[in-house]
Amino acid sequence: MPTDAQLLLLDGDVVGANLQAEQVMAAVREAFVLHSQRAGRVFPVVREKLHTGGVFGIKSGDVASQNLLGFKAAGFWSSNRGLGGEPHQATVALFDPNTGRPLCIMDGNAITTARTGAAGGLGLQLLARPESSRICIFGTGVQARVQLDYALTLLPQRCTVRYVTVGGAPDAVFESAFRARCAIDIARDRNEAVAASDIVITATPGGGALFDADAVQPGTHLTCVGADTAGKRELPEGVLQRARIFVDDRDQARSIGECQWAPQLPCIEIGDVLAGSATVERAAHDVTVFDMTGLALQDLTVARFLHERAIENGLGTSVPWPW
Known part of the structure; x- marks a missing residue:
């Protein structure tokens, strides 16, 4: 098993700075068309209320032709306002569909807003x-x-x-x-x-x-x-x-x-x-x-271009993630 595998982390600053409106529109349009043609799959949604008063959800899916697989874990915690924080919280993760290994974890708040x-x-x-x-x-x-x-x-x-x-x-x-x-x-x-x-x-x-x-x-x-x-x-x-x-x-x-x-x-x-x-x-x-x-596909198509841009431009933080 390889021991030099890396996991890329993209925080909110990196994500926000690289969300261009035209690219987001194109990615969202692509997600809707993929869904219509059933070329992209949307898995059953998890959406549950928590004992803390928050709501937690998972939206996931894949696009086989693009080797695109991932999920967004997100929800709403109104009590965050009292802490000076954002009530909506989201994190997106991309995976290698061939091995199940995580490729990238990124802040999902700006992605959710933009898409x-x-x-x-x-x-x-x-x-x-x-x-x-x-x-x-x-x-x-x-x-x-x-x-x-x-x-x-x-x-x-x-x-x-x-x-x-x-x-x-x-x-x-x-x-x-x-x-x-x-x-x-x-x-x-x-x-x-x-x-x-x-x-x-x-x-x-x-x-x-x-x-x-x-x-x-x-x-x-x-x-x-x-x-x-x-x-x-x-x-x-x-x-x-x-x-x-x-x-x-x-x-x-x-x-x-x-x-x-x-x-x-x-x-x-x-x-x-x-x-x-x-x-x-x-x-x-x-x-x-x-x-x-x-749709999960909206999050994934946007996350895909962010991941590609980060790799091309050396953005984010890579951490060791050996097998």
Whole structure:
């Protein structure tokens, strides 16, 4: 057995500095297409509540043609805020599928943020009305920021943004991050803000319905991020029943996404649209929902290019990992 094997470690600084938006978008698009063509496998998701109040999950999969194998261990610990830390925690590991040996362990927080933002951006490009310019966003945290960043980057016209916070108070830091790119203001009435919007983005912990169902007007597109565990939801009863539903993975959405609340409704996997096996013929009055639960393949395709770049440029820290 070889004794000179090495394990590459990539911390958050290395990962964050090498996440380029265009590459992330390309990797996420590739992940959806691989999933649609069943060229990449997604293994059953682990998602469990802990005695500590946290939620722990594992998403794993492989792409045989690329010798790509790995998982992301991630979850949400709200108590981290009291410690001055990030509630979302994630770690990605890549393995050699021929031997089972670990190749690379990397910080997964920035990967999760970037790939989820890119997925939401792809959903907007495919599903929102092209003339959409009025955005309502629920949440002002890390995921809300990246979703809004992609929306403002990809929508061709200047947008107006109204945001909703838990307590209804303005978030000056959130506003300042986007004020140069859009007209942004706090929403005083969440139902009015939804009714006046072309795009609604929900990026909260998924603690319950965020607005009334009848606030959603014909033609609205909804990007739903927060429902990723059994029992979570952001949409009120009645919205899915009116909508054309798109998901990243049908079974996963029906078990831990918004679709868990209406699993009998038909839905289309976004990868099928990107691969050309399904089409989107959007009428102006259609309500569309992209229920995003996150695919392991998204994490793995992004981690793959980070691993390759690290090797090419001598990044990260290698530690002995003998057999």
